[in-house]
Amino acid sequence: MQTQTKYRSRGVGLKSGRSSEKSTVMHGVFFIFVTAYLLLVPYLKGLFLSARIEGDPRSNISYELPIQSTLLLASFILLIIAVYAVKYREQWKDHGITLGLVWLMPISAILSYIQAVSVHYAFLLIQVQLFYAIMFLLGMIITLNPSGRRLLPQLIVMSTYIVTLYGLLTLFGNAHYWSAVVVESYGLRLNSVFQYPNANAGFLLVVIACAAYGAVTEKSRTMSLLHAFMLVPAILSLFLTLSRGALLMLPIIVLLLMLLLKMSRQWMLLLHLLLAGLGTLSILTPMTETALSVQKNQAAASIWEGWGLLLAVALGAALIGWAAQHFLLLRDRNMEKQDTRETSIGTSRLWTRRWVLPSGMVVVGLLAFVIVAIDSPLLSLLPQTLEQRIKSINFEQHSVLERGVFYLDSLKIIKDYPVFGAGGGAWSSLYPTYQSYPYTSRQAHNFILQLWIEQGTVGLLSFIILLGYVVFRYIRALLRLNVKSEPHVMYFIVAGALLMHSLMDFDLSFVYLTSLVFLCLGGMAAVGGERLPATGDHAGTSKKLTWSLINMKPAIIYGVLLSVAAIFLMITGVLNVSGGRTMQNAVKAMYEQEEVDLQETTQWMQEAINKQPDNPGYMLLLINLWRSGFSQTKDERFDQEALKLEERLQKVEPWSRELVEEKWIRAIRKQDYESALTVTLDALNKFPWEPMLYERALSVHFQLSEKAQLAHDINAASMHRSEGIKLFNHFLDKRKQLDAMPKTINLGAPFTVTPEMAIAAGQMLYIEGHYNEAEAALKLGSNGRLEEQVQQVIARWYLAALAKSGKEDKELYDKLTQRNPEEKQFIEQLLHASY
Numbered sequence: 001m002q003t004q005t006k007y008r009s010r011g012v013g014l015k016s017g018r019s020s021e022k023s024t025v026m027h028g029v030f031f032i033f034v035t036a037y038l039l040l041v042p043y044l045k046g047l048f049l050s051a052r053i054e055g056d057p058r059s060n061i062s063y064e065l066p067i068q069s070t071l072l073l074a075s076f077i078l079l080i081i082a083v084y085a086v087k088y089r090e091q092w093k094d095h096g097i098t099l100g101l102v103w104l105m106p107i108s109a110i111l112s113y114i115q116a117v118s119v120h121y122a123f124l125l126i127q128v129q130l131f132y133a134i135m136f137l138l139g140m141i142i143t144l145n146p147s148g149r150r151l152l153p154q155l156i157v158m159s160t161y162i163v164t165l166y167g168l169l170t171l172f173g174n175a176h177y178w179s180a181v182v183v184e185s186y187g188l189r190l191n192s193v194f195q196y197p198n199a200n201a202g203f204l205l206v207v208i209a210c211a212a213y214g215a216v217t218e219k220s221r222t223m224s225l226l227h228a229f230m231l232v233p234a235i236l237s238l239f240l241t242l243s244r245g246a247l248l249m250l251p252i253i254v255l256l257l258m259l260l261l262k263m264s265r266q267w268m269l270l271l272h273l274l275l276a277g278l279g280t281l282s283i284l285t286p287m288t289e290t291a292l293s294v295q296k297n298q299a300a301a302s303i304w305e306g307w308g309l310l311l312a313v314a315l316g317a318a319l320i321g322w323a324a325q326h327f328l329l330l331r332d333r334n335m336e337k338q339d340t341r342e343t344s345i346g347t348s349r350l351w352t353r354r355w356v357l358p359s360g361m362v363v364v365g366l367l368a369f370v371i372v373a374i375d376s377p378l379l380s381l382l383p384q385t386l387e388q389r390i391k392s393i394n395f396e397q398h399s400v401l402e403r404g405v406f407y408l409d410s411l412k413i414i415k416d417y418p419v420f421g422a423g424g425g426a427w428s429s430l431y432p433t434y435q436s437y438p439y440t441s442r443q444a445h446n447f448i449l450q451l452w453i454e455q456g457t458v459g460l461l462s463f464i465i466l467l468g469y470v471v472f473r474y475i476r477a478l479l480r481l482n483v484k485s486e487p488h489v490m491y492f493i494v495a496g497a498l499l500m501h502s503l504m505d506f507d508l509s510f511v512y513l514t515s516l517v518f519l520c521l522g523g524m525a526a527v528g529g530e531r532l533p534a535t536g537d538h539a540g541t542s543k544k545l546t547w548s549l550i551n552m553k554p555a556i557i558y559g560v561l562l563s564v565a566a567i568f569l570m571i572t573g574v575l576n577v578s579g580g581r582t583m584q585n586a587v588k589a590m591y592e593q594e595e596v597d598l599q600e601t602t603q604w605m606q607e608a609i610n611k612q613p614d615n616p617g618y619m620l621l622l623i624n625l626w627r628s629g630f631s632q633t634k635d636e637r638f639d640q641e642a643l644k645l646e647e648r649l650q651k652v653e654p655w656s657r658e659l660v661e662e663k664w665i666r667a668i669r670k671q672d673y674e675s676a677l678t679v680t681l682d683a684l685n686k687f688p689w690e691p692m693l694y695e696r697a698l699s700v701h702f703q704l705s706e707k708a709q710l711a712h713d714i715n716a717a718s719m720h721r722s723e724g725i726k727l728f729n730h731f732l733d734k735r736k737q738l739d740a741m742p743k744t745i746n747l748g749a750p751f752t753v754t755p756e757m758a759i760a761a762g763q764m765l766y767i768e769g770h771y772n773e774a775e776a777a778l779k780l781g782s783n784g785r786l787e788e789q790v791q792q793v794i795a796r797w798y799l800a801a802l803a804k805s806g807k808e809d810k811e812l813y814d815k816l817t818q819r820n821p822e823e824k825q826f827i828e829q830l831l832h833a834s835y
Helices: 017-043 057-087 096-102 104-115 118-146 145-171 198-218 222-241 244-257 263-297 306-345 356-373 378-379 386-389 397-415 428-434 446-482 489-500 511-528 552-591 598-611 616-633 635-652 657-669 673-686 691-710 714-739 755-767 771-780 790-806 810-819 823-832
Strands: 182-184 186-188
Touching: 017 057, 017 145, 017 198, 017 511, 057 118, 096 446, 104 446, 118 145, 118 428, 118 511, 118 552, 118 598, 118 635, 145 186, 145 198, 145 222, 145 263, 145 489, 145 511, 182 263, 182 616, 186 198, 186 222, 186 263, 198 222, 198 244, 198 263, 198 306, 198 489, 198 511, 198 755, 222 244, 222 263, 222 306, 244 263, 263 306, 263 810, 386 635, 397 446, 428 446, 428 673, 446 489, 446 511, 446 810, 489 511, 552 598, 552 616, 598 616, 616 635, 616 657, 635 657, 657 673, 673 691, 691 714, 691 755, 714 755, 755 790, 771 790, 790 810, 790 823
Parallel strands: none
Antiparallel strands: 182 186
């Protein structure tokens, strides 16, 4: 018979009362920081990473400044952790490997910086990966402390509840948060603090999973009732995100959640979810109508229409589930005793096994899939908005197909940057070059692929190794130790739900959500390092590795490395926060004052750039300011300074679309058409799906051919026309690729022949004697609106091309000449012109 041993925390065992007091102080500091972070940071747009809005530094500042401020504060915490690593090293004696693995991700981020395509965002990635390591260490340290082990999981869950309720405050008009609620053509969507509905949906999956698990496992009846109460607000919020992916993911998460529970509690979990689901469906339509009214009238909803109805249904569903659970659990204790006796003699019952009910849930899920697939009339029982969203779930739906294309395009990038990746912001920089059609997406919509792109195979393996090691040890601890019903299981639920949903969206591009994952992984690592105390003959026989942090020398080395990382974060954080605030002053001077003090604003911007020398947004704003100064004063010094800054920007942000625009403007202003053509053709290699670039290149080719023709350089003129015609045919070939795309997919920006493009290509084809091709090209740019000057030019050359081919369009000819009689002469000139 096995001897049962009670759990013993590795966070205790300090040598003296004074030492214990100092350790308690440090744990208090760590816990206060995490508490403040969880309660405040979500409302800073979730610390969205890599917004990459280069043309509007105001948006850049609003996203990056909160991140940098958080990193600066975290650097001080890391210094304290460095001291902790040396002074209380015995608490980490079972976690040496984990403490090393956690730094693989920051190291891979540093390696990816070597060939980064965006220096600024690659550097930001290094900072953020260091922050994730800090959150991991905080999760481990706090969980190693007995009180922290109990309180941190509850803190995480309660903070998510507060965010959920805040989202509903914005829904009912009781709070105001930019883009927290949006109304689109197919319905209202709840974005909450994340300003993105799918990220909010992924977050709400965490809330639902934690609430359901807490409702059936929490020992305190009050807390059990609170968890049950949160199910209706969370499910309502999830429905209002209109996220199909989250709706598909929810049954999978519930299924995995059930495997953590005994069968009796599985039934209770389903009961709570059923009651909350039915309650939510009963109020979904009135809640949606109320929210739409709030958005339309810009006035808060009445108490009963909003919170009154919601709270009544939530409390009713929670009380019914809580009462049923209390009654059944009393009976379940006797059943568990009987099951234990029967199991000991080998006669366990089938219905007591954990996998039976989840298997049944799989069958029910398949039936639900069939109902949706065959468009069953049963769907009409759902609220109309939800019914429409569910009916739109299919593998031919545009969002599914689009994500499939994103993933295939991601693999193209990975193929070119396989080992170390292309650095932070790589997807948003490179996707226009590799995209299969002209979509717009600054995120890859898949955490694993985006990580692979940014940090390469080294980074991906680093994450997999850390995750695999932590999860393996944690599950082993769950199986070996009697800790299955402890609050720390919430760590597993939070991290698991976020990681699962991040496989189909960019939840983990929010620093807040990713830090939750690492905080929970740190807590899991602390639990996973627990071992049963050695007993009997095995006591005192365990061997310690010589490099373990229990020894002073390795602990000091580790502490020094942590200190170096902390100082790095501190210095860069101070510079970036100071630079951001300086740029805020410059932005206010530019946008909020009637007259701009050019000298003062320039000084502010230069100061900000000196502190953040790789920030593309800052550079572009100063370039624009200098360009405006040149336009007003014609002082060449402004233009020269702008040119120097453009060259500097080219080195740190070579894929900047805004930089292409600045180069084009300068070349055209100076009438340097050769440079303008070079800029445009280089840009086409990076942005092959932008019609404007083709339009510009074709127009410049034609202008250069005319210039060469006037200079009697026949070869140069013919060369430019040939290159222009080749480029136009390339555009048409790419257009054919779009025609082959599935009809349900959203093709993004229009990729069609513009009138200017048609004129340039048609003229070059006409001059080269390709009259049929010229006719076809000009027809592509014609819309029949002859009141437009550009359409008159198209019609003129089109009629000339028809005449050269022995054809005519009498109706068009009459309309054109009636509007402008001089067109007769123009057409005759074209017909008799020689080139």
